[in-house]
Amino acid sequence: MRRAILILTPYLWLFALFLIPFLIVLKISLSDAALAIPPYAPQLDLAGGWSAIKDFFAGLDFENFEFLTTDDLYWKAYLSSFKIALISTALALLIGYPIAYSMARAAPEWRPTLLMLVILPFWTSFLIRVYAWMGILSNEGLLNQFLLWTGLIAEPLTILNTNYAVYIGIVYTYLPFMILPIYSALEKMDDSLLEAAEDLGCSRTSAFWLITIPLSKTGITAGCFLVFIPTLGEFVIPSLLGGSQTLMIGKVLWEEFFNNRDWPVASAVAIILLLILIIPIILFQRNEQKQREMEG
Amino acid sequence: MAEQPVFAPWNDPSEKPLIQFQNVTKRFGDFTAIDDLTLDIFEKEFFALLGPSGCGKTTMMRMLGGFETVTNGTIKIAGQDMNKVPPNKRPVNMMFQSYALFPHLSIYENIAFGLRRTSMDKGAIDARIAEMLKLTRLEKFARRKPHQISGGQRQRVALARSLAKAPKLLLLDEPLGALDKKLRQDTQFELMDIQEKTGTTFVIVTHDQEEAMTVASRVAVMDEGLIVQVATPDAIYEAPNSTYVADFIGDVNIIEGRASQSGNKTKLSWAEGQPNIIGTTTRTFETGQTCHFAIRPEKVAISVEEPTKAANKLHGKILDIAYLGNISTYHVELPTGHIIKAQTANTRRLARRTMTWEDPVWISFTDTAGVLLDR
Secondary structure, X not given: OHHHHHHHHHHHHHHHHXXXXXXXXXXXXXXXXXXXXOOEEOOOOHHHHXXXXXXXXXXXXXXXXXXXXXXXXXXXXXXXXXXXXXXXXXXXXXXXXXXXXXXXXXXXXXXXXXXXXXXXXXXXXXXXXXXXHHHHHOOOOHHHHHHXXXXXXXXXXXXXXXXXXXXXXXXXXXXXXXXXXXXXXXXXXXXXXXXHHHHOOOOHHHHHHHHHHHHOHHHHHHHHHHHHHHHHOOOHXXXXXXXXXXXXXXXXXXXXXXXXXXXXXXXXXXXXXXXXXXXXXXXXXXXXXXXXXXXX | XXXXXXXXXXXXXXXXXXXXXXXXXXXXXXXXXXXXEEEEEXXXXXXXXXXXXXXXXXXXXXXXXXXXXXXXXXXXXXOEEOOOOOHHHOOEEEEOOOOOOXXXXXXXXXXXXXXXXXXXXXXXXXXXXXXXXXXXXXXXXXXXXXXXXXXXXXXXXXXXXXXXXXXXXXXXXXXXXXXXXXXXXXXXXXXXXXXXXXXXXXXXXXXXXHHHHHHOOEEEEEEOOEEEEEEOHHHHHHOOOOHHHHHHOOXXXXXXXXXXXXXXXXXXXXXXXXXXXXXXXXXXXXXXXXXXXXXXXXXXXXXXXXXXXXXXXXXXXXXXXXXXXXXXXXXXEOOOOOEEEEEEEXXXXXXXXXXXXXXXXXXXXXXXXXXXEOO
């Protein structure tokens, strides 16, 4: 009995807070936009009996999904989001790996402090930190003032409201998610493995590529997914730091909902985004499982 | 049958040592791990570094492997100065205490790892690995990963991997520490066998004196960064050069007294009202000099009747008996308060033992059974 409750709890949670909202969104995506409250039709009217339910289902169709294929804005937005997520993940890996590596190699008494420093930004609201970047990156911002002061540039650089600002924002925000899994993989690594590799004829560099990288692979994979998945649907960073030319599906989604008030199309966009995300999520879970098997 | 020559290159002045420690000192900050140490190790030796933890034995091994730099002095391998040679360029391989097997590679790839770093062609590598797998009886496990085999098998993989490149010198850092006692004993003989087959020079670090005695051709007993004695296992046991070595290796009775020499016999006056202990020594002691008489329990005989023909005999009573199955150790208390351990083989059944607690007994030993030590 207790076992059943323990197993059921997460399923009930998923059912109530994921599956039901998903079904509602799916239903809206199959509806038509309407000038009403809520702004779509048909509505399910259970009081009307069997015929009302039949009418309701007859009113549902895939029109909105078809519409998504007719306007190239949508697939361009998906593609652009994909590209931005991919580049951001690569950048986060390039910056995060050396940080995680030096943390894992630091003296043991320093590690908790370094770990704390990585987590510390989470103590401030995400939104405030993104706004802070606006202050840093704007034409009169701290960065430009500093560069002008050093004499490296004569004219302020335009960074804010470009894709560069989006990359900076995303990499900054999601970097801890890259660092932490890589750090935990590297920290577990036995130093004598590297000595053994050197002893067997490796140089320091080749020992790094042959031993350290393969042994931190699960951490790298986990970190990449943890950055890639949320970045793909990111909305706040591109809308605050990006310009009008920054096309990301999260932003499109928001505009459909709040500017166009076309809930059915917005829902269809969300459903497609979810379907795209399912693939990396499944891959991520397989990676986690593989890691558990390795350790078990 | 022709007499086999005794393997003792350390006694042959024409023999060139494979490893030379020349006035080597190693400091970590203001802690001196190795203090002005000079030592020669010869080809095909199975050399054991023995000592308590913190005595510097692991530091010595890590300096040979190239993982620690020398503060002062020189280490030479085959006549070549090793001080500036990194680990990957030394003709030395090491078997790590933790085995340090690469968890992401199969047993086969672990053994192949060192060979793949050389210019050896693929066929030769495969042949060499097959040879190593056969030597360590691991043929069946080649495709497995390290976490899929037992501790004893992992130990053999580590050995095969470190031997694969046919190093001039193999370093073994507490190689059997993680194995249980029975497996450890079997593996000791296996190690000796492999050492003999491959003709590699082995240097082993251990804190287990039994292990060192079993496998080694020579043992270096270390204490606080110094080598106290280097000798064959039997010489270490029978003729320790100090009470530290005598005490570290096996069980021993140590009696302190004052020496007086007459001819090649030395008398030790050690307690009032007790006869002097007569011993043989090659050392010279000044009359009245403090010295220690060390004797192994198994060289002390115990009897109820007074022995007639013993050079040394003392009377006491049995305080304790440790029954170990094959042997018993009697703790005999002398009237002076000294406790002497005497060991006898249990050739009779326990029920027929003639001596028991509190019995008055005689202990006796010959004048060559013990050693006289000045420190």
